[in-house]
Amino acid sequence: MRIIAFASGKGGVGKTTIVANLGIALARQGKKVLMVDTDLAMANLSLILGMETSPITLNDVLKGDAGVWDVVYDGPEKVSIMPASLGLQDTQRLDLTKLPGIIKQVAPKYDFVLLDCPAGIGEDTLAAMASSTEVFLVVNPHSLSIADALKTKIAAQRINAKPVGLIINMYAGLKGEIPERDIISMLELPLYGVVPYDEEVRKTFYYKKIQPVILRNPDAEASKAVYVVAGKILGIEIDIKKQGGGFFAWLKRLFSR
């Protein structure tokens, strides 16, 4: 059982996108996966996964108003989701010190628990990292993102959490982007994959039915890159060609839009 927190410091680098797609990639490899939205103030993991609003959430568990298993929902591809509240009112009175205990309680039922952290290194991010067995940093190839990731790594080490890997997201091959090897040497962590900037990712929200890119278009460059990350996490090589599902799967996707 691995509990992985995905943190970045800087906002909007793609943590939630990576968690949602990676969770599905791992589930497709036969792993039991739970994704937890630990971004309690700005929750959106369940939205990206195309789920309906959940009546009770992790926020209610932290307030002591609901049980842990009451807030585990079924998501796409047999993944489980523990959403946070989408409302504005629900971030008050939250006892974050309960989070590690909550995660510990559900984790044994899964192979992977993926924690989608908020931006910043506030108490909420520390709570998620303290609940994890390992921390992955998600960065964009820009100095601001790398500086924030470094601060996040330091904050993690200070509370004895374990930063173990790095995912570069939104790599566009533009001038001014910091090269892969420099990012690795600045953050001193092994690289688990480079997910390119891909318009297909943004199409998650284009259609009536919201779907992460890995489901809508498994052949997209970003989807393939996520499979590479999943493979590296599992220590195996995933046959990316197989994940697309061929012509009929493509046809079906086309008409299910």
Added chain:
Amino acid sequence: MGLFSKLAFKLLGIDDTELPAEQIGYIKDISKEYSVPEILKNTFGEFVDSLLHKHLIEGVVVFKENSLIYSSSPDILELANKLYEMFSSFKRENKVLYFNVGSWVSMFEKDEFVYMIKSDTRLCEFELNAVAKDIAVHGKNIFLEEYRKIMSFVKV
């Protein structure tokens, strides 16, 4: 890039072919200034230094069963004793008591020990727990040795 913008860049002296050196320097500064040291265990002094440095704290005092068992430095003992009394009368299960005395002083009980941690900023429970854990995991023997030294000194 078009010919015109190339010309403009040249005229304005903008060089966009290099990575922004200052920005990379800034990242290097962060890693130098804030890097997290290993907790050292060779001597008491080394241990305390690395502990305070790792957690960015000014001092720590530990009590057990109403007696002080270790302190990172002698000059916070008076404050510690005063606040310990207050803590004992306010104490709640699993709760941290914060005092603002210019610096922040946090007191909490964990596994039969009471920790007092002095820091510049107000630390949250995850940060405080990490200090307590580092002391419990790495510091016990070192503190005990130091404690014995003090006790033998007292006897003389």
